[in-house]
Structures are given as C-alpha cells and as structure tokens.
Amino acid sequence: MSQFDDFLAAAKANLSALGKDSFEGYSDQVKVLAQDALDKAKANLALWTGQLAAGQLSQAEFRNLVQGETDLTEIAGYTAAGISQAEAQRLRDAVTLTVINTALDTFLTSRPAS
Amino acid sequence: MKLAPFARAALALTLALAPVACAPVAPPPNPVAQVTAASLKAQTLSLLDLAGDPYANHAAEVDALTARIDAAASAAGADPLNTFSARQWAVLRDPSRALYGGTIALWRSQGALSPAFRDQKKIQIGRAFDYILCLEANKRQATACGQIEEGGAS
Numbered sequence: 001m002s003q004f005d006d007f008l009a010a011a012k013a014n015l016s017a018l019g020k021d022s023f024e025g026y027s028d029q030v031k032v033l034a035q036d037a038l039d040k041a042k043a044n045l046a047l048w049t050g051q052l053a054a055g056q057l058s059q060a061e062f063r064n065l066v067q068g069e070t071d072l073t074e075i076a077g078y079t080a081a082g083i084s085q086a087e088a089q090r091l092r093d094a095v096t097l098t099v100i101n102t103a104l105d106t107f108l109t110s111r112p113a114s
Numbered sequence: 115m116k117l118a119p120f121a122r123a124a125l126a127l128t129l130a131l132a133p134v135a136c137a138p139v140a141p142p143p144n145p146v147a148q149v150t151a152a153s154l155k156a157q158t159l160s161l162l163d164l165a166g167d168p169y170a171n172h173a174a175e176v177d178a179l180t181a182r183i184d185a186a187a188s189a190a191g192a193d194p195l196n197t198f199s200a201r202q203w204a205v206l207r208d209p210s211r212a213l214y215g216g217t218i219a220l221w222r223s224q225g226a227l228s229p230a231f232r233d234q235k236k237i238q239i240g241r242a243f244d245y246i247l248c249l250e251a252n253k254r255q256a257t258a259c260g261q262i263e264e265g266g267a268s
C-alpha cells in the first residue's frame with residue numbers, strides 16, 4: 001500500500017468518527033429547540049384564551065400575545081439554524097484540521113531526515 | 115527531509131486547499147454581544163414592570179432603551195456572516211411585530227398594559243432574549259440552552 005493510500009484510509013477513518021459524533025449532537029439540540037417552542041405555544045394559547053374570557057386581557061393584548069408566540073417561534077428557528085451553521089463551521093474546521101494532521105502524520109512522521 | 119514527489123504533491127494540494135476550506139461561514143463568537151444582550155434583557159423586563167403606568171410617564175425611559183436595542187441590532191447586522199442574529203434582533207424590535215417593538219407600540223396606543231399581559235409578555239420577551247443569547251453562546255461552543263425551557267407561560 002502506498003503512502004497516499006495510507007493517508008486516504010486514515011483520513012477516511014478519522015472523518016467518519018468525527019462526522020458521526022458531531023451530527024448526533026447537533027440534530028438533538030435543534031430537535032429539542034423546535035419541540036420546546038411548539039409545546040410552549042400550545043400551552044400558552046390555552047392559558048390566554050381563558051384570560052381573555054375572564055376579562056384579564058384586552059383583545060389587543062390577546063392578539064399581541066398570540067402574534068408574539070409566532071414571532072418567538074421564528075426567533076427560535078433562527079437560533080436552531082444558527083446553531084446548525086455554527087456546528088457546520090466547527091465540523092468543517094475540524095475536518096480540515098484532521099486532513100492536515102493526517103497528511104502530516106502520514107507523510108512527515110518517522111521519515112529519516114536527509 | 116525529502117518527500118517522494120507524489121507525497122509532496124498531495125501535501126501541497128492539502129495545504130493549498132486549507133485556506134479555502136477554512137473561510138468562515140459562521141460568525142465568530144462575540145462576548146460583548148452576549149453581555150449586551152443579557153443587559154438589555156434585564157432592562158426590558160424592568161421596563162415592562164412599569165407598563166401598568168401611563169405610557170407618557172415613561173416615554174423618555176422607553177426612548178432610551180429603544181435606542182440601546184437599536185444599537186445592538188445594528189451591531190449584529192454589521193457582520194454579513196451574522197445573518198441569523200441580525201434577523202432575531204429585527205423581529206424583536208419591529209413595532210409591527212409583537213415582541214419588544216410591538217409591545218411598546220401597544221403600551222403607547224392603549225395607554226397602559228394589564229397585569230396579566232405584562233406577566234405573560236415579560237416571559238415571552240425574556241424567552242426571545244434567551245434564544246438570542248443561546249445562539250450567541252453556540253457560536254463559541256456547542257451549548258445546551260436549558261434556561262429557555264425553564265421560562266414560559268405554561
């Protein structure tokens with residue numbers, strides 16, 4: 001096996017381990033954020049409807065709270081998307097570093113100086 | 115140290131591609147932005163405690179806080195890689211939406227806000243800031259944002 005084959009095999013092994021860990025963590029967090037926002041919106045709507053009926057909220061206040069929940073879900077979405085973007089950035093940086101380190105290990109380590 | 119020509123070519127290719135691969139797609143962490151957002155959250159929630167009073171009594175405080183929020187939004191929008199943070203600030207401060215900007219608009223038009231509304235809106239706007247802070251924290255390292263789950267009107 002040539003040195004280049006060694007490099008490819010080592011890089012492939014390192015990258016698959018790295019990708020597996022990173023993607024598992026990232027998808028869980030995004031899933032939790034999205035589910036949390038939806039759960040809260042559902043519970044809040046029930047509460048506010050009761051407060052409107054009891055005269056504790058004006059119609060304008062009720063409308064504002066409902067619209068606010070929609071706006072909040074949008075903001076939560078940007079957080080989830082931003083986390084994905086940051087995760088992708090970190091993964092890409094790590095991949096790049098892994099490739100370079102693997103190249104250095106393969107091509108430069110244990111070679112006699114001449 | 116001498117490398118075989120093929121190994122040298124592979125290494126050169128790897129190193130040549132590294133700067134391209136490292137060009138950032140996500141914004142760098144900004145500790146100042148995080149501190150600013152946390153401070154603005156506290157100031158906003160304090161201001162909402164006063165929203166049972168007539169708007170005119172606190173117009174100057176509202177204007178001052180709005181200016182600080184506008185400044186934070188402008189700072190977030192200054193980095194073209196900071197798209198998601200900039201959008202969050204835009205939604206938060208927009209008077210035609212229903213978070214900070216829309217709540218101030220309602221306070222102004224309605225004159226005062228009910229206790230039930232203020233309680234709920236404080237939780238809602240607090241959560242909006244928490245999402246902004248969560249995104250900022252995750253620019254540095256993967257961080258679970260448990261404080262968002264603790265807040266909420268439910």
